[in-house]
Amino acid sequence: MKALVVSAAGVLLAALPATSAASVLSVGGPLSFNCYKSAQAQDTRVSAIEGCTRALQEENLDKADYAATLVNRGIIYAIQNHYVDADADYSRAAQMAPNLSEVWLNKAYLRIRENRPSEALPLLDQGMKLGAQRPAMAYLARGIAHEELGDLHAAYADLVRARELEPAWTLPGRYLARYDVRGR
Numbered sequence: 001m002k003a004l005v006v007s008a009a010g011v012l013l014a015a016l017p018a019t020s021a022a023s024v025l026s027v028g029g030p031l032s033f034n035c036y037k038s039a040q041a042q043d044t045r046v047s048a049i050e051g052c053t054r055a056l057q058e059e060n061l062d063k064a065d066y067a068a069t070l071v072n073r074g075i076i077y078a079i080q081n082h083y084v085d086a087d088a089d090y091s092r093a094a095q096m097a098p099n100l101s102e103v104w105l106n107k108a109y110l111r112i113r114e115n116r117p118s119e120a121l122p123l124l125d126q127g128m129k130l131g132a133q134r135p136a137m138a139y140l141a142r143g144i145a146h147e148e149l150g151d152l153h154a155a156y157a158d159l160v161r162a163r164e165l166e167p168a169w170t171l172p173g174r175y176l177a178r179y180d181v182r183g184r
Contacts, residue, residue, distance in 0.1 A: 031055035
């Protein structure tokens with residue numbers, strides 16, 4: 001059995017960085033594609049939200065593209081700290097496309113940012129079960145949620161898994177650097 005100890009800084013109430021959002025490709029039309037690109041680029045300009053809204057109102061999007069555009073607009077809202085609007089978009093997308101993993105993952109990332117990690121865990125599990133586009137990001141988020149809840153063993157295991165899945169991604173390693181693993 002190994003003991004896990006977080007560095008002297010203690011267990012941080014970590015928040016996912018803004019870059020931890022999972023945009024969804026939408027090719028329903030030029031406005032919805034631009035919305036996707038804005039979400040990917042973390043574009044916080046008012047015009048990014050307006051473009052997404054126009055796509056939802058003006059383009060003849062099928063159900064999948066409409067849901068994807070809602071997720072992408074929700075990401076932009078979340079980056080702007082408009083959590084109520086982001087959550088509303090994610091909830092509408094979940095009703096339309098309940099099998100879209102990124103809906104659940106983005107709802108979970110939002111819960112972590114709101115310091116509601118216990119609500120994030122089942123959302124993360126659902127998103128992972130449905131096939132996250134970036135599983136490492138989901139494992140990182142789950143590790144953060146476990147850490148915030150005081151389950152350091154589960155947190156450490158998830159952070160290690162995130163690093164294994166994307167070794168070039170430095171963020172999991174930065175979280176792991178706070179841990180001191182000692183044999184017993």
